[in-house]
Amino acid sequence: MSAGKRVALVTGGNKGIGFGIVRGLCKGLGERGAVYLAARNEQLGQQAVAKLKTEEDLHPEFIQLDVTDRKSIEKARDTIVQKHGGLDILVNNAAIAFKNDATESFGEQAEVTIATNFFGLLDVCDVMFPILRPSARVVNVSSCMGNVTYITNSAIKERVISEELTVEELKKIMNDFVSAAKRDTHKDVGFPTTAYGMSKIGVTALSSIQQREFDKDKTRPDIVVNAVHPGYVDTDMSSHKGTKTIDEGAESSLYAALLPDKTDIRGQYISSNSNVENWRNGVAMIF
Numbered sequence: 001m002s003a004g005k006r007v008a009l010v011t012g013g014n015k016g017i018g019f020g021i022v023r024g025l026c027k028g029l030g031e032r033g034a035v036y037l038a039a040r041n042e043q044l045g046q047q048a049v050a051k052l053k054t055e056e057d058l059h060p061e062f063i064q065l066d067v068t069d070r071k072s073i074e075k076a077r078d079t080i081v082q083k084h085g086g087l088d089i090l091v092n093n094a095a096i097a098f099k100n101d102a103t104e105s106f107g108e109q110a111e112v113t114i115a116t117n118f119f120g121l122l123d124v125c126d127v128m129f130p131i132l133r134p135s136a137r138v139v140n141v142s143s144c145m146g147n148v149t150y151i152t153n154s155a156i157k158e159r160v161i162s163e164e165l166t167v168e169e170l171k172k173i174m175n176d177f178v179s180a181a182k183r184d185t186h187k188d189v190g191f192p193t194t195a196y197g198m199s200k201i202g203v204t205a206l207s208s209i210q211q212r213e214f215d216k217d218k219t220r221p222d223i224v225v226n227a228v229h230p231g232y233v234d235t236d237m238s239s240h241k242g243t244k245t246i247d248e249g250a251e252s253s254l255y256a257a258l259l260p261d262k263t264d265i266r267g268q269y270i271s272s273n274s275n276v277e278n279w280r281n282g283v284a285m286i287f
């Protein structure tokens with residue numbers, strides 16, 4: 001691990017699982033850590049930081065970051081570089097999910113969901129990856145809803161699970177899904193009928209590609225990227241139907257964020273019980 005403080009950034013940290021991850025990192029890293037609670041809304045972010053300070057004597061720092069606003073991501077990066085020189089833990093937790101009774105068309109839901117959960121996450125990676133230090137850990141929060149068996153078009157599915165898939169190809173597949181959803185042909189093409197699920201398939205596949213790319217770059221040793229599933233968690237996203245607490249939901253992310261030096265758990269999908277599962281065959285996408 002790098003000398004000095006380990007610097008961590010959690011997107012969507014103001015509530016839900018992200019808040020639990022911030023709390024867990026503050027406790028886990030203690031004095032050795034500088035934990036940034038990122039939120040798109042400054043007031044909500046500051047309130048969350050204040051809550052951890054006053055109620056638990058934990059000391060994360062607030063940083064504004066909207067994953068759909070590239071300038072805000074770059075500003076957050078510049079602040080971290082200025083204060084710490086680099087980043088050691090990046091938890092891409094922020095995401096959205098339309099409710100079942102949402103009135104937006106499926107095409108609109110697909111566009112907004114993919115823009116936030118996939119392209120927003122990718123933008124954060126594009127901006128933050130250059131400042132990751134050796135032995136950095138990247139956690140991409142995915143979901144068991146991101147099950148590749150929901151892709152019924154076998155050619156697309158084979159491409160998504162291919163070990164040779166590239167980021168550019170994956171971006172095209174995600175854009176093709178949005179275009180098909182807008183034309184209402186996504187079912188005919190064989191794409192999933194869940195935009196959220198498709199976004200998370202993208203996040204899991206992306207994590208595997210990102211690991212392969214880091215592994216090829218010998219100048220950046222031991223950087224590890226994994227996708228995680230938090231389980232079914234009691235948050236606004238699950239309309240508080242989830243059975244796990246936010247701290248339980250944070251466990252798999254914390255496990256992935258704190259993996260030891262030279263871990264062989266790299267580019268994997270880690271389930272809510274912190275086991276590595278084979279996401280490529282779909283059936284193992286369990287809670």
Ligand SMILES: NC(=O)c1ccc[n+]([C@@H]2O[C@H](COP(=O)([O-])OP(=O)(O)OC[C@H]3O[C@@H](n4cnc5c(N)ncnc54)[C@H](OP(=O)(O)O)[C@@H]3O)[C@@H](O)[C@H]2O)c1
Nearest residue numbers: 012016017040066067093094095141143232233235236237
């Ligand atoms: N809850 C579950 O059962 C479950 C299951 C599987 C996976 N997950 C995943 O776990 C992660 C956390 O979910 P959660 O249940 O904690 O959801 P949540 O309670 O709805 O919290 C989502 C967080 O993401 C933030 N966010 C949304 N859009 C953003 C944007 N454009 N820029 C920055 N932040 C943004 C939200 O900020 P605002 O407060 O400003 O909206 C909030 O802080 C997500 O990736 C989700 O897909 C959850």
